[in-house]
Amino acid sequence: MLKTPYLLFLGDAPDALAAKVAQGIRDWRPEFCVGQLRLEGCKADLGIPDMTIAQARAAGAKTLVVGAANRGGVISPSWLATLTEAADAGMDIASGLHNRLTALPELVGTAEKAGVQLFDVRVPQHDYPIADGKKRAGKRCLAVGTDCSVGKMYTALAMEREMRAQGMKATFRATGQTGILVTGSGVPLDAVVADFMAGAVEWLSPDNEPDHWDLIEGQGSLFHPSFSGVTMALIHGGQPDALVLCHEPTRTHMRGLPHYSLPSLEALRDLALETARIVNPDVRVTGISVNTAALPDEEARMCLEEIEARMGIPTTDPFRNGAARLVEAL
């Protein structure tokens, strides 16, 4: 669990996309963000106050979150001075990048002296149990996709926000590094050892109040040969009551695999239901979330209407239209 609030570190991000992790935190957890710290040359801007380390500390910031990536998704050597200054000033540091904070000797030394923690959120922080498959109290919704990177995290976060706005009890459960940085906790599922994947998901989504919903962030796809095992562990560890199908209608092949075409939404619905029923016979597909960002307005509207008519399930793009229909369907 990361200590909040955060100072968001944008480094020398060459554009807004390079700072998308910071933008995600700003969008979904604005209450966690006291300010941003940008180095010379930074072209990203979250529209929150620029602060030095000292100013952020004075404003109560407890963790500096590395919210940008340079080429290769690694921590840039030019960032080290700032990270070390933050540690020296008593702030924890959190990063989801490939090279680890704990592999930077200067930073480790400073952190030890200052008594602060370095969180590499790609690295599992717990010994997870082996799943026992037992029914847990409370409700769970899992986003499953026709492919990787079709908007599963966005869908779950948008549903959580809508549910909370309606006064419902809802918790987003992060299973990837971006989701963990956004919400401050979770399981980096793709880095968990195979035997413990499903157990990690059970651990992440424990017994809860009967009317509480966990919105579990999906990973991979049952139809993506590289990562389908991770998806299967999410379905069986998550024991979903509700499945939301996620889809990107303009994609021509599975992400990273030009030789694999996307499954139909019907095929995803059937296989996801069949596998989820093993752990919860009452599971239902409640909605469809379509990422229509690549389509103009009119085409997006027609695409959503066509899918909803064909599948007979509430269908929306939560980014364009909000998640209310997906929540209503629960």
Next chain:
Amino acid sequence: MLKTPYLLFLGDAPDALAAKVAQGIRDWRPEFCVGQLRLEGCKADLGIPDMTIAQARAAGAKTLVVGAANRGGVISPSWLATLTEAADAGMDIASGLHNRLTALPELVGTAEKAGVQLFDVRVPQHDYPIADGKKRAGKRCLAVGTDCSVGKMYTALAMEREMRAQGMKATFRATGQTGILVTGSGVPLDAVVADFMAGAVEWLSPDNEPDHWDLIEGQGSLFHPSFSGVTMALIHGGQPDALVLCHEPTRTHMRGLPHYSLPSLEALRDLALETARIVNPDVRVTGISVNTAALPDEEARMCLEEIEARMGIPTTDPFRNGAARLVEAL
């Protein structure tokens, strides 16, 4: 890859079952075994020559394999003197037990001095790639089960032996620690990090001659909530051309999960085919392997006949009747 031949270390195994790993090596790779080493009190016997370390070295043994487990599946402190003596004599040591050889400082020191290697086969020895899902040359057969521990490894090993006896090109591909010790190489799949599971299976079963068959050892079950993700990675990484369904007809619930009943063979067939077709549209279920060890002869015969009539696929118990019918069906 472990160096052969082996000296099989049985320790003070209290019964034959405690030495089942050694028995497996003796059964499936007798040509690897120069002898056995038993400590005082050992009640297991493989029926091969008893040897001291010195005798085994003189007979050419290159690796001492820990082929027994005491309670808890750990390396017993009373074994350390023998293991250290073997290392000192120039033999590699291999173990599939929970506590690691490399965590025993005295043994590590001796091994370093003697220039020998310690193989903990539960620990992945490679950096596996992320799966790319590309079609590979050669044929692959995967054993999938209605549950864990229903005879998948035995089935694949029996098929490999039968195929080699018939002059076919066949290689058993181990995915668990026992299989790795039996055959000297493989991937400890349940210890691989989630993102790399399917890639590890691709790595294990590379391009081969068009008429060569890999017999890939199965793990877990699509219907076992604790381990289904591992099974899914085997199906998508393995790209099987043929699936053999494995079943234990007297089991009343999923292994370790009294609250889960077993799926029918029909359900296993359908879900295994549906998931395997994602990577190989031509995959077929070619045979059924039934572990009838718990049934008397006549009941076993009737059980096999009933299943074969119901499913319409060659059905046998390879332990009782050999694997010829499963091989013929390929």
